[in-house]
Amino acid sequence: MSSRPFAAYEWMIAWRYLRATRAEGGVSAMTWISLIGIALAVFALIATLAVRSGFRTEFVDTILGANAHATYYTFTRLDENGVSSNTIADYADKAEALRAVPGVTHVAPVVRGQVLAGFGGRNVGAQIVGMAADDVRALPRIVDPSVGVGDFARYGEGIAVGAGIARQLGLGVGDSLRLISPDGAQTPFGTSPRVGVYDVVYVFSAGRYDIDGTRIYMPFAEAQAYFNRDGVADDIELLLEDPESLERIMPSLWQAAGQGGAFQTWKDRSGAFLRALEVEDNVMFVILSVLVLIATMNIVSGLIMLVKNKQADIGILRTIGLSQGAVMRVFFICGTSVGVIGTVAGVVLGCLFALNIDAIFALVNGVSGGGVWDPAVRGIYYLPAQLKAGDVVTAVALSLFLSCVVTIFPARRAARLNPVEALRDG
Known part of the structure; x- marks a missing residue:
């Protein structure tokens, strides 16, 4: 059976596998775990990037809005x-x-x-x-x-x-x-x-x-x-x-x-702190990227279980004419669909968090009895968040890229199953 890649029947088979219950040989529970894990990881990444951007913007704005940009003094x-x-x-x-x-x-x-x-x-x-x-x-x-x-x-x-x-x-x-x-x-x-x-x-x-x-x-x-x-x-x-x-x-x-004189700029006065913020931002991005990777690895375990449970189905599909590429695309669709849905859910949660951070922070501060944010330590009076399109795109691209990459291995494994052995073992 030959047709264009990602044909309608490939999507139909992938959808049946995704929504199949455990009794039917599916792994819907593992699918939900993978989806929720990716959503939470993307949410954490977007929320952190928004707070990072907001904190730096507010900190720099207070510097530039209340101090000179450059000061001339004599020796x-x-x-x-x-x-x-x-x-x-x-x-x-x-x-x-x-x-x-x-x-x-x-x-x-x-x-x-x-x-x-x-x-x-x-x-x-x-x-x-x-x-x-x-x-x-x-x-x-x-x-x-x-x-x-x-x-x-x-x-x-x-x-x-x-x-x-x-x-x-x-x-x-x-x-x-x-x-x-x-x-x-x-x-x-x-x-x-x-x-x-x-x-x-x-x-x-x-x-x-x-x-x-x-x-x-x-x-x-x-x-x-x-x-x-x-x-x-x-x-x-x-x-x-x-x-x-x-x-x-x-x-x-x-x-x-x-x-006879010299200049001191706002970057000279606050440069060390801004560089420390930049280092912290980069480290946090790497750590949260690893978190996204760990969440997407759940897709691998879920697909491996799905391939094992669907060995007989794979043998039948190969017998009636499905090519290795078609089988691979079916399971690739299964994995990436979980990644896409989880990413979309994470983006929605992250954006809602960034847009309503004041109310959320007030709730946390009230539940904890106050004193969560000490301006004497952090310099500014509240926790800011600034939602940037570039940060959202970065989080989405990272999650989708990792979801696609980790899906390739189990999808190739399914495509390379021998039809005779798959029918015998299934």
Whole structure:
């Protein structure tokens, strides 16, 4: 009997074998086990890839949305009085030169300092970032009306405090925060601490635990006066049009900045963590790929049992004219059908998980009594997931490829059975 490959009768025979019960010589139970195993493996792979992509995207977004993409600073040098300093005296001219570089969208001179912030008998260490109001507005994660509290238009009258600091101190908009800096005025008895009291006009949340718990924004001129930085800035922050490809613009920035200083980029600050994430992503993908392989191996055991139970049928089919290729295709259809159905089920489950991860995570957090996700350890406040078409295609391609490959061996074994021996043994 000769016909085109994968003819209708081959599909009909394969379907009869797949739905046959144990009493009829089929292995429907093993078929269901294989199908469920593949579905769960593909679900786990898609869910992991979605969480991986979401975590990296959220982490990078909080970095780029609340920090400079590149920071220019000068090297330590001795001033005319023999005192070491690394401030930038010509920050206005330097900022103008850097602003003229194509690809730079915003430039901001900054004054920085460490202080002890106190309110209501409680104290926390904090970092003061002195920036003009327009420069702070350029950071989308800082001035975000959807999560911020207060009126940022009053920034010139006070300070903007991170939500973590406000939570630790029990601080709210309208309260007065005491700031103590160890680098105060010079007296004959040494350096006296500098104390200032400022009204809190805005409480921001950048989406990062470390930023919200340490950072305070102060108007640039006020920060200059508070930290004795009259006429100078500590560094210059730059925002770029395409922060992911900052290597392309760095030569132009170096040329515009001239000698005596250097740049620190967001990749320099967070590069080690991002590389660790990439290594972890690759390892997790390999491990879950092995999980998919193990799940597809159930197809092999199921088909071997099916071939053994259907030896007499195979002998009859070969006797009435089915070729070796036709028999092989029948059992190949049996194996790959399980793989395809299991893969589709896994894709549906994985996509539903990624799209409803907030509700699922809230349920898990509620059942466990809370504390499942510690932002102090993970940096961000929640478990994100980002479903990408490329990740879904990768999972589907891997599952279907392995399903097809592992099916070939038992299908070839069935095709090579001798009809006479198959009828005798069956």
